[in-house]
Amino acid sequence: MTGAVTLEHVTKIHGGTVALDDVSATVPAGRFTAVLGPAGSGKSTLLHCASGLDLPTSGDVTVAGVHVTALGESERDQWRRAHVGLVFPSHNLLPSLTIEQNLTLPLRLALVRPDRSWLRELAGRAGLADRLHDRPAELPEDGQRLAAVVRAFAARPAVVFADEPAGPSGRVLDLLRELVEDLGQTVVMTTRDRAAAARAHDVLLMERGRVVDPLSAPGAGIPAHERHRWG
Numbered sequence: 001m002t003g004a005v006t007l008e009h010v011t012k013i014h015g016g017t018v019a020l021d022d023v024s025a026t027v028p029a030g031r032f033t034a035v036l037g038p039a040g041s042g043k044s045t046l047l048h049c050a051s052g053l054d055l056p057t058s059g060d061v062t063v064a065g066v067h068v069t070a071l072g073e074s075e076r077d078q079w080r081r082a083h084v085g086l087v088f089p090s091h092n093l094l095p096s097l098t099i100e101q102n103l104t105l106p107l108r109l110a111l112v113r114p115d116r117s118w119l120r121e122l123a124g125r126a127g128l129a130d131r132l133h134d135r136p137a138e139l140p141e142d143g144q145r146l147a148a149v150v151r152a153f154a155a156r157p158a159v160v161f162a163d164e165p166a167g168p169s170g171r172v173l174d175l176l177r178e179l180v181e182d183l184g185q186t187v188v189m190t191t192r193d194r195a196a197a198a199r200a201h202d203v204l205l206m207e208r209g210r211v212v213d214p215l216s217a218p219g220a221g222i223p224a225h226e227r228h229r230w231g
């Protein structure tokens with residue numbers, strides 16, 4: 001299986017806090033991977049380092065064959081805009097733009113011509129086909145989350161990294177899984193919620209800055225009868 005994202009001995013120290021402690025992990029291409037762990041276990045830090053938003057203190061990150069940690073800052077920014085999709089916990093849609101303008105904004109910033117049929121496909125799957133001319137505030141919270149997901153896929157990125165993307169309804173998780181299974185996309189999602197992680201194909205379990213083996217992590221609180229699903 002191709003590794004879409006590979007972390008080798010990645011450590012990230014914030015001030016005096018070791019947020020990631022010698023993490024080595026591979027995320028396969030064409031799969032939906034959840035990074036599951038309690039608050040403060042390092043999930044967001046892992047996502048930021050893996051996506052090139054931030055640089056690790058030490059260690060190497062490779063995404064779709066690109067040695068991200070070897071890129072200079074402006075090269076890394078350029079590469080990220082073209083090849084990585086990001087979904088943040090707050091959807092960050094610009095309120096004055098229509099949904100359609102929000103979806104194509106990252107493409108326009110990267111000077112990439114929008115692929116209209118791909119965007120129609122994504123918007124249709126997200127149930128947003130007839131909301132493209134609305135402003136974000138005219139959509140329910142769930143619709144705004146779905147629009148943020150569509151925006152992340154707009155450039156057909158190598159990987160979409162989603163930091164706690166799911167709302168209460170589960171529609172975002174349904175959409176992410178569908179985009180992976182039907183359209184061959186690759187998604188890495190952080191979550192504290194075991195039920196949300198169970199919707200992914202694979203789970204990286206985190207505790208105190210490390211990726212741990214679920215079978216040796218009783219602190220993760222995964223009941224024995226569910227453990228076969230993890231890892």
Ligand SMILES: Nc1ncnc2c1ncn2[C@@H]1O[C@H](COP(=O)(O)OP(=O)(O)OP(=O)(O)O)[C@@H](O)[C@H]1O
Nearest residue numbers: 014015017019038039040041042043044045046192
């Ligand atoms: N910019 C920062 N400056 C200082 N410490 C930080 C910074 N970012 C993260 N940390 C610390 O690093 C550790 C891991 O944080 P991180 O946000 O990655 O965890 P998390 O698992 O995503 O948590 P949550 O589920 O609450 O989002 C925590 O102890 C956090 O306080």
